[in-house]
Amino acid sequence: MRTAYTVETVRAAERELMARVPEGALMQRAAAGLAVVCAEVLGKVYGSRVVLLVGSGDNGGDALFAGARLARRGAGVSAVLLSPERVHAGGLAAFRAAGGRVVAGEGAEGVLRGADLVVDGIVGIGGKGGLRAPASQLVSSVRALGAPVVAVDLPSGVDADSGVVVGEAVRADVTVTFGVYKPGLLIDPGREYAGVVRLVDIGLELGVGVGAGGGAGAGVGEAEVEAFQYADVASLLPLPTGESDKYRRGVVGIVAGSARYPGAAVLAVGGALRGGAGAVRYVGRAADAVIARFPEALVSAGPPSKAGRVQAWVAGPGLGDDAEGLADVVGADVPVLIDADGLRLADAAAVRGRGAPTLLTPHAGEAAALLGVAREEVERGRLAAVRELAGRYGATVLLKGSTTLVAGPDGGAVRVNPTGTPWLATAGSGDVLSGLAGALLAAGLGAGDAGAVGAYLHGLAGRHAADGAPVGAQDVAEAIPAAWRDVRGD
Ligand SMILES: NC(=O)C1=CN([C@@H]2O[C@H](COP(=O)(O)OP(=O)(O)OC[C@H]3O[C@@H](n4cnc5c(N)ncnc54)[C@H](O)[C@@H]3O)[C@@H](O)[C@H]2O)[C@@H](O)CC1
Ligand SMILES: Nc1ncnc2c1ncn2[C@@H]1O[C@H](COP(=O)(O)OP(=O)(O)O)[C@@H](O)[C@H]1O
Numbered sequence: 001m002r003t004a005y006t007v008e009t010v011r012a013a014e015r016e017l018m019a020r021v022p023e024g025a026l027m028q029r030a031a032a033g034l035a036v037v038c039a040e041v042l043g044k045v046y047g048s049r050v051v052l053l054v055g056s057g058d059n060g061g062d063a064l065f066a067g068a069r070l071a072r073r074g075a076g077v078s079a080v081l082l083s084p085e086r087v088h089a090g091g092l093a094a095f096r097a098a099g100g101r102v103v104a105g106e107g108a109e110g111v112l113r114g115a116d117l118v119v120d121g122i123v124g125i126g127g128k129g130g131l132r133a134p135a136s137q138l139v140s141s142v143r144a145l146g147a148p149v150v151a152v153d154l155p156s157g158v159d160a161d162s163g164v165v166v167g168e169a170v171r172a173d174v175t176v177t178f179g180v181y182k183p184g185l186l187i188d189p190g191r192e193y194a195g196v197v198r199l200v201d202i203g204l205e206l207g208v209g210v211g212a213g214g215g216a217g218a219g220v221g222e223a224e225v226e227a228f229q230y231a232d233v234a235s236l237l238p239l240p241t242g243e244s245d246k247y248r249r250g251v252v253g254i255v256a257g258s259a260r261y262p263g264a265a266v267l268a269v270g271g272a273l274r275g276g277a278g279a280v281r282y283v284g285r286a287a288d289a290v291i292a293r294f295p296e297a298l299v300s301a302g303p304p305s306k307a308g309r310v311q312a313w314v315a316g317p318g319l320g321d322d323a324e325g326l327a328d329v330v331g332a333d334v335p336v337l338i339d340a341d342g343l344r345l346a347d348a349a350a351v352r353g354r355g356a357p358t359l360l361t362p363h364a365g366e367a368a369a370l371l372g373v374a375r376e377e378v379e380r381g382r383l384a385a386v387r388e389l390a391g392r393y394g395a396t397v398l399l400k401g402s403t404t405l406v407a408g409p410d411g412g413a414v415r416v417n418p419t420g421t422p423w424l425a426t427a428g429s430g431d432v433l434s435g436l437a438g439a440l441l442a443a444g445l446g447a448g449d450a451g452a453v454g455a456y457l458h459g460l461a462g463r464h465a466a467d468g469a470p471v472g473a474q475d476v477a478e479a480i481p482a483a484w485r486d487v488r489g490d
């Protein structure tokens, strides 16, 4: 599990650690790690030209100490001081003593033009709001010049706690972050600005947080955001055993599709079958299309409540305006996943009143409609939006998009999915995800785990299917078994 912590939690842990180590030790650890990564990016340090962008806080101090180390190894290092009257004094002294050159703001463009590497030490976790002038102008000139950029702790202009970017921000090739990940490095848009993230151990110790849907709210010492890795997903995959039968593996009921959108039903059923369901029951108006593609599906003509035994329902993909059956599903006392049109059609009070787990899977547009805000607002503040929706509906919410997020109804860490690929932005791929996550719910995973494991497998399947070329949603569904094998290490 990759865990990320809020600035408040990081600061508390740093204070605790600083009380136990010699003064300045943490900054030296940070600077040493930073210099190593800079040297890797440069390839050859001796004779290279490095430019440090140095802000007024400790982030600038890290850059100066790392710059001193590079200067001692023969790099020509220049430091552009953004506020010469306020700069980390110890860092500046070390930098000068190592032969580093200080340039005034006006000289910045000149040194930047010949740079082999730019080190962004403008602001770190002390950054508040969008970058102010002159930092903002400097950042746009760096972008225009195109030199490789290593960001110190996080790209300046990215909000550490949320990944929100207002105005200019540094686009880094590599971000060297200290102690622990920050949420803004894992959630878009911040994640995209961070490039490759390298974690440097400075001795911080923070506990593992409580997962989505896991109960306790995030407080000091608890993770704000967590990202599954292969092992986390592998340990949750429902595998059949000798005692398994189709009911024990989980029967998924799917209420999806319409005369107008029969394909959504086919895709959701396809996702569910590859998600490990023992059986899939289909209820809706696209039964002919479903059976033609998946003869193994069990179709029923009556309402969902009469369809027979079901361990979890998926409702909504491609329903159009056909709300028939939806109320039945919302009233069921088994886990329910609501997606797409179902999110618009379902009665909010009935969803809130449900006793069994509920997983809502909106994309940004659907989330915006549920929240009554503009889509851009959700895109800009994904973490806040997913938490707000989960709280309002008393449900687990999976917010789709370039970094899919899963939040539980009672706070706790939000899961962020690291496996997605922009190739997944293709019509119907969300329908596949709903079936896949529904199968995991039916197999007995909690809503937070089903959402996070589903998103992880779906993202991997997208990568397998695409492999650098466009894909359709059907291809994604067909690649789910390859994603399982990947995760299981087969
Ligand atoms: N606290 C610690 O133990 C350690 C901290 N370290 C470094 O220290 C950083 C935090 O240092 P600070 O608390 O001094 O804070 P920062 O250096 O991140 O930023 C604070 C400075 O940036 C300015 N600033 C804030 N928002 C701005 C904006 N929007 N536009 C322009 N300027 C802005 C402020 O006026 C302030 O002077 C970390 O990110 C990390 O790089 C590391 O040295 C490791 C150890
Ligand atoms: N830029 C992106 N990067 C990674 N994944 C994406 C991106 N855009 C969309 N996706 C994923 O693609 C899927 C699209 O689902 P959705 O928006 O519901 O489409 P549809 O309704 O057509 O099925 C989601 O799983 C989403 O997370």
Ligand SMILES: [K+]
Pocket (backbone or CB within 6 Å): 059, 120, 121, 122, 123, 124, 151, 152, 153, 154, 155, 156
């Ligand atoms: K920075």
